[in-house]
Amino acid sequence: MHIEVNDLRKRYGPAVALDGMSFTVRPGHVTGFVGPNGAGKSTAMRVILGLDAPDSGSALIGGRPYRSLRRPLTHVGALLDAGALQPGRTARNHLLWLAHSQDLPASRTDEVLDLTGLGAVARRRAGGFSLGMRQRLGLAAALLGDPAVLVLDEPFNGLDPEGIVWMRGLLADLAGQGRAVLVSSHLMSELQDIAGRLVVVGRGRVIADAPVAELIAQTGGGDGRAGLEQAYLRLTRDAAEFRGTTS
Numbered sequence: 020m021h022i023e024v025n026d027l028r029k030r031y032g033p034a035v036a037l038d039g040m041s042f043t044v045r046p047g048h049v050t051g052f053v054g055p056n057g058a059g060k061s062t063a064m065r066v067i068l069g070l071d072a073p074d075s076g077s078a079l080i081g082g083r084p085y086r087s088l089r090r091p092l093t094h095v096g097a098l099l100d101a102g103a104l105q106p107g108r109t110a111r112n113h114l115l116w117l118a119h120s121q122d123l124p125a126s127r128t129d130e131v132l133d134l135t136g137l138g139a140v141a142r143r144r145a146g147g148f149s150l151g152m153r154q155r156l157g158l159a160a161a162l163l164g165d166p167a168v169l170v171l172d173e174p175f176n177g178l179d180p181e182g183i184v185w186m187r188g189l190l191a192d193l194a195g196q197g198r199a200v201l202v203s204s205h206l207m208s209e210l211q212d213i214a215g216r217l218v219v220v221g222r223g224r225v226i227a228d229a230p231v232a233e234l235i236a237q238t239g240g241g242d243g244r245a246g247l248e249q250a251y252l253r254l255t256r257d258a259a260e261f262r263g264t265t266s
Contacts, residue, residue, distance in 0.1 A: 020080040020094065021045050021199050022067060027076035028161025029062055029223075035053040036062040038223035046167065049194045051231075052203040055255050058205045059223040061099075064170055067201075068097050080168055092121045096161030101153035101176070108144025110137055110156050113145055115264035116240075117160055131159040134135065136185070141145045169193060172203045187213050197224035207248045219254050226254050 022044035029037040065071040067078040114128040135155040209215035219227040
């Protein structure tokens with residue numbers, strides 16, 4: 020199963036959020052989704068997940084729009100906002116509520132809690148969780164239906180160095196199982212070791228869509244992590260909404 024975005028266009032009043040954006044997220048790979056603030060990443064992900072309607076174009080998951088999917092969590096899992104939970108519920112009850120809404124077995128909640136390292140705090144209220152723990156809980160919710168597609172917005176936020184290494188390994192494993200994994204991030208260092216492909220966007224359009232090694236070679240970015248950062252900066256230097264100045 021894959022994600023196919025085709026010529027998406029979206030305006031909010033006079034502001035153009037998406038200006039003909041097209042890309043594909045293929046199974047078996049982590050695809051990085053990167054760009055400056057205001058590039059259209061969040062809007063594109065909301066359209067993919069049926070939270071916003073495009074003015075024109077399409078966003079399909081396995082050839083179908085999200086809103087037509089029956090039991091959608093069994094097809095696509097998403098993490099857009101780690102704070103989107105009822106703080107009075109325990110972590111386990113938060114997941115049980117989601118599982119019940121999708122006719123999933125209660126046993127699956129314990130499986131994803133263990134997978135995300137939250138088994139020991141399953142009965143703690145989520146409102147007392149740190150940002151990193153909420154990120155893990157959000158990922159557990161995304162994995163609840165064992166989906167073939169994952170859409171994750173800044174999944175590394177709030178994680179300590181050990182958590183970042185853990186997240187990289189988990190995402191690589193999930194892609195290795197044949198899932199299509201779309202990861203939005205501002206930091207190239209988070210994607211360097213796991214993303215096979217980058218979709219670089221700016222001002223609502225796709226600037227580049229290619230394997231990481233190819234992007235570095237095309238832009239003369241150099242080697243290693245610094246090379247990817249240099250390639251990104253060169254590609255997006257005319258697409259940033261805000262710029263600092265140097266003396």
